[in-house]
Amino acid sequence: MNRSLSAFLLILVAGLTSLPACQAQFENLLQHLPEDANTLMLFNMEEIMATPLAASQNWKNGEAAKYSSGLMIVPPQTLHLAMAAQMDIELMQPHWHASVMDLSEEPSMLTVTERHGGNVDTISGQDAAVLPNNTYVVKFGKFIAGTMYPADRQQTARWVDSVFATSGRKPLSPYLAEAEGYADQKKVPIVLAMDLKNVLSAKFIRHRLDLMKSLKGTQVDLDKLAEALSSVRGITLGIEITDRITGGIKVDFDGDVSLMKDVAKPLLLESLGNHGAMINELNDWKVSVSRNEILLQGSFQSSGIQRVFSLFDAPPGMQSLSQTSSPGDAKSGKDLTARATQQYFKSIQLLISDLQHEDQEHQSSTPGLEAMWYARYAAKIDALPILHVDPEMVTFATQVSAALRQSQTAMRTAGVQTATRITSMQGAQVYNYQYAAGAAENYGIFGGGYAYRYQANPRASLRQDGAQVAQIEAQETSRGYETANKIMQEIAVSTTQIRRKMTEKYQIEF
Known part of the structure; x- marks a missing residue:
């Protein structure tokens, strides 16, 4: 994860519509994530590749090339991907970021090092590899692999030990656990969330509001708005794919944000523009504001999704070079x-x-x-x-x-x-x-x-x-x-x- 992505997630989040309940796909996978994350990303590639849009545009055929170029975050052979990070919100830098992948084929640490360089290792009894890009790869199960950046061996070993020490562990915060619910119960194939509780002070936000052009000439009480915004719980981005791509922005608060109903959309779009995370189709999205939530919904173009993915750092691929030829x-x-x-x-x-x-x-x-x-x-x-x-x-x-x-x-x-x-x-x-x-x-x-x-x-x-x-x-x-x-x-x-x-x-x- 990177500074730009964090800035994007700090403003961008998703309105999610109700869908039928389905069998949990991520529950077991998320038990393998490290604790203390404040950012979570989930990708259900089985769902994505089975959609009419993926079939009509032949996404599967270009998957390896886009992944190899860094334009696609999910490695080939991945059925489900969960990524987590502990971000320093003030500096917009990760203390660490990790991923866990549910794969269609058994991962080999030797194959990983043959593809990326580095050396095989064993950490707390698990097959592992340390790569030149300062990343550890760990084999957690027959079809489950995890990655940790930076490649701190002691931290990685503690992570591995915690995974196998407690069955049914719940490493996610309450807000990020809600995001898991969108992926599992509501069958949303792409979910991104950031837990922002107790991150921002009203005083800090008040200074920032003075700079926002979208608030100039409005009658909004900036002191009250700053107080309300400082109660932010978190942000969640959800993307749904059928024969088209739809998504939204959902920002959750403990305080009452209904006072910003007339400025919510321009304020969000200006903030996105300030981060370089603006996507053209967001101008046409519909916004609604309730007491504790701002919701922005609309359609995505494939190029917009590509732009979101280009902000991510992808986990290393598990395929050998011969498998991609x-x-x-x-x-x-x-x-x-x-x-x-x-x-x-x-x-x-x-x-x-x-x-x-x-x-x-x-x-x-x-x-x-x-x-x-x-x-x-x-x-x-x-x-x-x-x-x-x-x-x-x-x-x-x-x-x-x-x-x-x-x-x-x-x-x-x-x-x-x-x-x-x-x-x-x-x-x-x-x-x-x-x-x-x-x-x-x-x-x-x-x-x-x-x-x-x-x-x-x-x-x-x-x-x-x-x-x-x-x-x-x-x-x-x-x-x-x-x-x-x-x-x-x-x-x-x-x-x-x-x-x-x-x-x-x-x-x-x-």
């Missing part, structure tokens, strides 16, 4: 390198293509948030398995990720330059100012530091002041995009060159 592939050392290199290159291509789509979707967002996406995709490229990959292709990938980080720097610089120019505007004195539109660290209501603008000598014309700010924003953002777009063009040229070179070298199409 066609039956006629040769098994010689050169052919193994060719096959691994080809798959690696296609994964890079998918990521670059998805990032370009992300740019087209979100160029109306802030420079700081664009920087976040460049950093995220650079990290995805760095995380791709490199075992058996041609060293020259690995060097190319390193250069691509470095170029994306240059784009990140360009967009962050645009935000910083915007803030610097605004603070130096004639007649304005600025203290403790964090430029909300440009800083990647701005996280709307539920995150980031306090930020405000103080003018010792107010300008005569606020309209003039606003026009000047808008001009500065446009100029610096344009410079940032110009640099980033030039870098993406250079990546396109380099991609063509390495594709031609590898095709000639291995005599297969890259």
